[in-house]
Structures are given as structure tokens and as C-alpha cells.
Amino acid sequence: MNKMIGxxxxxxxxxxxxxxxxxxxxxxxxxxxxxxxxYLPMFIGVYVLTQWVDxxxxx
Numbered sequence: 001m002n003k004m005i006g007x008x009x010x011x012x013x014x015x016x017x018x019x020x021x022x023x024x025x026x027x028x029x030x031x032x033x034x035x036x037x038x039y040l041p042m043f044i045g046v047y048v049l050t051q052w053v054d055x056x057x058x059x
Contacts, residue, residue, distance in 0.1 A: 010051075014046065018046045022039075025038050
């Protein structure tokens with residue numbers, strides 16, 4: 001059971017933060033020719049933030 005706690009914690013943090021990021025970007029009324037211009041940096045930032053938060057919580 002302890003082996004599953006770390007991945008589940010990371011997945012839940014990633015899910016919550018990425019959902020919040022998507023809501024912010026989609027509600028910001030950006031008019032970009034390709035929305036991946038906004039999504040890609042957001043998902044990279046979400047990944048970095050998730051790793052940092054997981055290390056803080058996990059220790």
C-alpha cells in the first residue's frame with residue numbers, strides 16, 4: 001500500500017493544479033491562433049510545481 005501513496009499523491013496534485021491552470025487559461029479570453037502557445041508553458045510549469053510540492057509534502 002505504501003508504494004501506491006506517492007504516485008497517487010503526485011497524480012492528484014497534478015490533476016488539481018492542471019485543472020486550475022486550464023480553467024484560468026480558458027477563461028482568460030485569449031485569442032491565440034494556436035492555444036498550445038499557452039498550454040505548453042502552463043503544463044511545464046504545472047509539472048515543475050507538482051514535483052516541488054510533492055517533495056515538500058513527501059518529506
